[in-house]
Amino acid sequence: MDMRFPEGFLWGGAVAANQCEGAYDEDGKGLSIQDVLPHGLKGPVTDAPTPDNMKLVGIDFYHRYKEDIKLFSQMGFKVFRTSIAWSRIFPNGDEEIPNEKGLQFYDDLFDECLKYGMEPLITISHYETPLQLARNYNGWADRSMIGFYEKYVRTLFSRYGGKVKYWLTFNEINSVLHSPFMSGGICIPKDELSEQELYQAVHHELVASALAAKLAHEMMPQAKVGCMILSMPVYPLTPAPDDVIATLKIEHQNDFFGDVHVRGRYPGYMLRYFKEKGITIQMKPEDEEILQNTVDFISFSYYMSVCGSADPNQKAGLGNIIGGVPNPYLHASEWGWQIDPKGLRYVLNRFYDRYQKPLFIVENGLGAVDELVDDGNGSFTVWDDYRIQYLRDHLIQVREAIEDGIPVMGYTAWGCIDLVSASSAELKKRYGFIYVDRKDDGSGTLNRYNKKSFGWYRDVIQTNGKSL
Ligand code: BGP
Numbered sequence: 001m002d003m004r005f006p007e008g009f010l011w012g013g014a015v016a017a018n019q020c021e022g023a024y025d026e027d028g029k030g031l032s033i034q035d036v037l038p039h040g041l042k043g044p045v046t047d048a049p050t051p052d053n054m055k056l057v058g059i060d061f062y063h064r065y066k067e068d069i070k071l072f073s074q075m076g077f078k079v080f081r082t083s084i085a086w087s088r089i090f091p092n093g094d095e096e097i098p099n100e101k102g103l104q105f106y107d108d109l110f111d112e113c114l115k116y117g118m119e120p121l122i123t124i125s126h127y128e129t130p131l132q133l134a135r136n137y138n139g140w141a142d143r144s145m146i147g148f149y150e151k152y153v154r155t156l157f158s159r160y161g162g163k164v165k166y167w168l169t170f171n172e173i174n175s176v177l178h179s180p181f182m183s184g185g186i187c188i189p190k191d192e193l194s195e196q197e198l199y200q201a202v203h204h205e206l207v208a209s210a211l212a213a214k215l216a217h218e219m220m221p222q223a224k225v226g227c228m229i230l231s232m233p234v235y236p237l238t239p240a241p242d243d244v245i246a247t248l249k250i251e252h253q254n255d256f257f258g259d260v261h262v263r264g265r266y267p268g269y270m271l272r273y274f275k276e277k278g279i280t281i282q283m284k285p286e287d288e289e290i291l292q293n294t295v296d297f298i299s300f301s302y303y304m305s306v307c308g309s310a311d312p313n314q315k316a317g318l319g320n321i322i323g324g325v326p327n328p329y330l331h332a333s334e335w336g337w338q339i340d341p342k343g344l345r346y347v348l349n350r351f352y353d354r355y356q357k358p359l360f361i362v363e364n365g366l367g368a369v370d371e372l373v374d375d376g377n378g379s380f381t382v383w384d385d386y387r388i389q390y391l392r393d394h395l396i397q398v399r400e401a402i403e404d405g406i407p408v409m410g411y412t413a414w415g416c417i418d419l420v421s422a423s424s425a426e427l428k429k430r431y432g433f434i435y436v437d438r439k440d441d442g443s444g445t446l447n448r449y450n451k452k453s454f455g456w457y458r459d460v461i462q463t464n465g466k467s468l
Helices: 060-076 100-114 132-139 144-160 173-177 181-185 195-219 240-264 267-275 285-293 341-355 385-402 452-462
Strands: 010-014 079-082 119-123 167-168 222-231 235-236 298-300 307-309 358-362 408-415 435-438 446-451
Touching: 010 060, 010 119, 060 100, 060 446, 060 452, 079 408, 100 119, 100 144, 119 173, 132 144, 144 195, 173 181, 173 195, 173 222, 173 240, 181 195, 195 222, 195 240, 195 285, 222 240, 235 240, 235 452, 240 267, 240 307, 240 341, 298 341, 341 358, 385 408, 385 446, 385 452
Parallel strands: 010 079, 010 408, 079 119, 119 167, 167 222, 222 298, 235 307, 298 358, 358 408
Antiparallel strands: 435 446
């Protein structure tokens, strides 16, 4: 098979503002929920930022973005995915006037990308709800969030419409079911939160997402808007029909989000679920119509697959926010995430069979402990052959899916530069092609070093996949 990818394939990398920018209180930025998460995510949120919170400094991307974008350009990135920190634009989330310094920062960042011919791919909300919206309104549990989000989105579209073509409405929108605080700013502890409240919050996000698609199409005719879904294929643990149906039900929990974004209405299996659970979603008369503003493409993260089983004794293993029963045929990463390259081909096929929309892989990668070593000539590097292996195996499956006839728009490797992990809030779980000298005790120069994978990815991009 010719390993070359289609012409114009958008190769690149992805980060999120809260995991790399740092500068948590600079230039008028307000606090976000990330600024009060405890170190290592162990324990309740803190009242105020504490110095052991790795996100406060991150990798100092806020001050070093020029150096970093230059390094990305040396790898030949065609696209760079990042998010906008909502609390830089509206520090409390609900003020009238946006913060000009925050707006200026992203103007400068996007200009820097465009200077190197790199398209910005922007996540509007990536686990960064302004803290005051969480504290005062309970985040997405409250309908007023739709209005605050709308205002934020209008501000972004009118300011950056000429610079940003690709927009994602919410990072991993389905994760709010599993991580209501981080994903939705909902302050009620998870075990006290009812499904009624949770699905009401989901409804608010879905309406907000559709509203963003509507506004984008009205305000920026050139723009393409995507939903962003945490994808995780679920295979039946056995061929027993009960396991197959149990698997279908787990899949439906995720399909629900893509279905609404693409079909513009609630699917029957969800209406049945709500009925059986006694859940009544409060809707405004206009909601049905708003939901019909569907997305142009589907983007997703992919790290692992899981199994589904009807047996309640099967225990869920570790995973990317959503866990699941481990697959006996797969090996796991150091963090217990089961590595399954073929699952990526499967997921691409499944999304396309279901929706016939272009697909964008906006997160994929291996989180690992890296060791920076002296190469003997006074320079330092990381020999991350394990990361190259992981990425190569997954990209081969992307190529297979393209061969299956799937329109894949692009691929942005997650954490293209080391950053603070979302699930563990630590820096020792590294994904990057670029090593950042910062440790979890806060020490380090913040200097950047290219890993072995840096040159490997540069060659992959340069040859459009042929060198894989
Ligand atoms: C996704 C998030 C990212 C990212 C990634 C890797 O769930 O969208 O923000 O961090 O997973 O996860 P982690 O950082 O927990 O290894």
